[in-house]
Amino acid sequence: MTAEAAGPVEAAGPVEAAGPVEAAGPVEAAGPVEAVDSVLVALADPTRRQLLDVLARHGQATATTLAVRMPVSRQAVVKHLAVLDSAGLVTGNRVGREVRYAVRPAALDATAQWMTALAADWDRRLATIKRIAEAADQEA
DSSP states (O other): HHHHHHHOOOOOGGGGGGOOOOOOOOGGGOOOOHHHHHHHHTTTSHHHHHHHHHHHSSOOOOHHHHHHHSSSHHHHHHHHHHHHHHSSEEEEEEEEEEEEEEEEEHHHHHHHHHHHHHHHHHHHHHHHHHHOOOOOOOOE
């Protein structure tokens, strides 16, 4: 028995079908797909993930304070923070001469929601394939 005889298997739809992404900050101007893409690109780097972990554990920190805990220079930390900021993952607030960075969870939450919706879509598709395969086995 072919897949056509048992019914069509739905093809993967566009990323937007997984649900809207709402994030505060610079990624607001981007669409939902671009916002998720910028978060995933930012999180692809282990140094940036480590920066997020440190900020999540300690709250606010300056680039200088973060650089002490990192295997890279202060200048590299500042560049990584700029990528995280443009993805909406951190925010920098000027206090006197210092810029204190803190995690902004909205972009992470939105990306997690998108991933959950995408996983549900794939679970549904795989269940359809399983039903088709089991029906084929029973007919054989």
